[in-house]
Amino acid sequence: GAGVSQSPRYKVAKRGQDVALRCDPISGHVSLFWYQQALGQGPEFLTYFQNEAQLDKSGLPSDRFFAERPEGSVSTLKIQRTQQEDSAVYLCASSALYRGHGYTFGSGTRLTVV
């Protein structure tokens, strides 16, 4: 596609519910990143994929967070047993292997846990 597509755009979850957030990167982009952005803060790194390999998941805040990219294109970020502190905007970004051209973000998923 022309850009990075994320769905859903908004998600309201009850505390304890599991959620799955989808990211469809730009076709051919090898690198895919997930970020979490709280209000008034910059994006905080969660995890990084190069093709289907998850090379870095050091930013995942707990073992309730899980991400996958099984075929090296679409990625899913799953949050189990959501808590109120998980409320944030979840951003996905992709880039070509040569990063001199920067990173393209999707519109994000705004997750509210009630």
Added chain:
Amino acid sequence: RKEVEQDPGPFNVPEGATVAFNCTYSNSASQSFFWYRQDCRKEPKLLMSVYSSGNEDGRFTAQLNRASQYISLLIRDSKLSDSATYLCVVSGGGSYIPTFGRGTSLIVHP
């Protein structure tokens, strides 16, 4: 100490003013530097890359000072439409991961 630090502002300036933001980074081996713009409730969008020799794009000038480990963004002749949050991004130096500052808020008023 955070890896990438920015003054959150807000910077409140009149139309036509010149305004400058700095961003400091801690990893001296960092190789790639960018400025992103983020409008309220929108995703970050690439404003410009920052090259070692400095670069200009219209009213925007970006500079890199490796010795002091900071990058800067200068906006000349500010427009109302420049009102946004400006995010500094640093990557490289042994890491694939782009690290963001918390952003600097700019408000341009009539």
